[in-house]
Amino acid sequence: MNRELHFTQKLLAWHRNDNKRIMPWKGEKNAYKVWLSEIILQQTKVEQGLAYYLRFLETFPNLRDLAEAEEDEVLRLWQGLGYYSRARNLHFTAKEVQAKYGGIFPKSSTELIQLKGIGEYTAAAISSFVNKEPIAVVDGNVIRVLARYFRIQLPFDSAEGKNFFREKANHLIDQQNPDLYNQAIMDFGATICKPKNPDCAACPLMDSCLAKQDNLISELPLKTKKVAIKKRYFIALYIETSHGIALQKREEEDIWKGLYQLPSFELKAFTKNLELQVNEILKREFPAEHFKLIELGKMQKQKLSHREIQIVFVHLKSQNEQILSDSYIYTRNLAKFAFPKVFILYFQSKGII
DNA sequence: AACCCGGGGCC
DNA sequence: GGCCCAGGGTT
Structure with missing residues (x-):
């Protein structure tokens, strides 16, 4: 044979x-x-x-x-x-x-x-x-x-x-x-x-x-390429408004395409003064808005095969009655939407879902 | 051919 | 922290 x-x-x-x-x-x-x-x-x-x-x-x-x-x-x-x-x-x-x-x-x-x-x-x-x-x-x-x-x-x-x-x-x-x-x-x-x-x-x-x-079990199979792990940094805003929680849909050709997220802003890196970075984003994105800071969360890490995602969640309360942006969705039922795992973990830690 | 896309479990 | 998993699409 x-x-x-x-x-x-x-x-x-x-x-x-x-x-x-x-x-x-x-x-x-x-x-x-x-x-x-x-x-x-x-x-x-x-x-x-x-x-x-x-x-x-x-x-x-x-x-x-x-x-x-x-x-x-x-x-x-x-x-x-x-x-x-x-x-x-x-x-x-x-x-x-x-x-x-x-x-x-x-x-x-x-x-x-x-x-x-x-x-x-x-x-x-x-x-x-x-x-x-x-x-x-x-x-x-x-x-x-x-x-x-x-x-x-x-x-x-x-x-x-x-x-x-x-x-x-x-x-x-x-x-x-x-x-x-x-x-x-x-x-x-x-x-x-x-x-x-x-x-x-x-x-x-x-x-x-x-x-x-030939004692090669642990060596085989062979692979040439090694995956480079890049880091990405986000600030995500959990904003309570009179219309509900603000969400956005990820439409671009990128990670998590098609899923929903809290309004998020990518940074080149986090600095020592995180609160300053957050305030700069709020001033830039919502110049006419006033927020009450409920909680500045600790940095969350999510390890993926080819990325390390770091997210800081910021819990805010909008002080105005107007909506923040036409591009956002406002909901009181987060469970209807598909979120990346890291957002689910945040919602669970807050007891929101 | 190189690069992109998630999350979990094992060592 | 690195590797692997019943891989596939895009550029």
């Missing part, structure tokens, strides 16, 4: 021996449900996405329900999960499939990949799970498992590396059971061949794993 066939057969046997992780979308043949689960699980761990999946299905039992929803409602359901373009693209594609395909999801990967929010991985996942199309998924799990077992010392974040891993994966996939194979290798990567402290003792492939033999 050659090395590739051995790998595939051992993996399928491991998967058959009740090593499957239990998830509601496993074995699902409804393309809508499979698609929904795959979008939610992009760059997201199963434990984090599960509750969102269940809530989405409850709210939008089928594609048409989702297509007919308002984008704000979709984003509200997505609140806290991150990568919000996934939610916007999810809604866009629901409408597109409803309009162009009569509500029936296309099944082939070449059609699927043309839809917004569906890339190589997701097209392979949906078409193999729903239609048994023999196309291999290549996600973080697959790259790690292949890099180690076959001792692939090519960085995967390069064009050459991507091509190599894709071709290798498509060479390994079981042609009769591509769905089971794709499930198996991802489950295997997530539970046995983990990034840190892999469970080699329980690994059915340990004896023939080249990285294990």
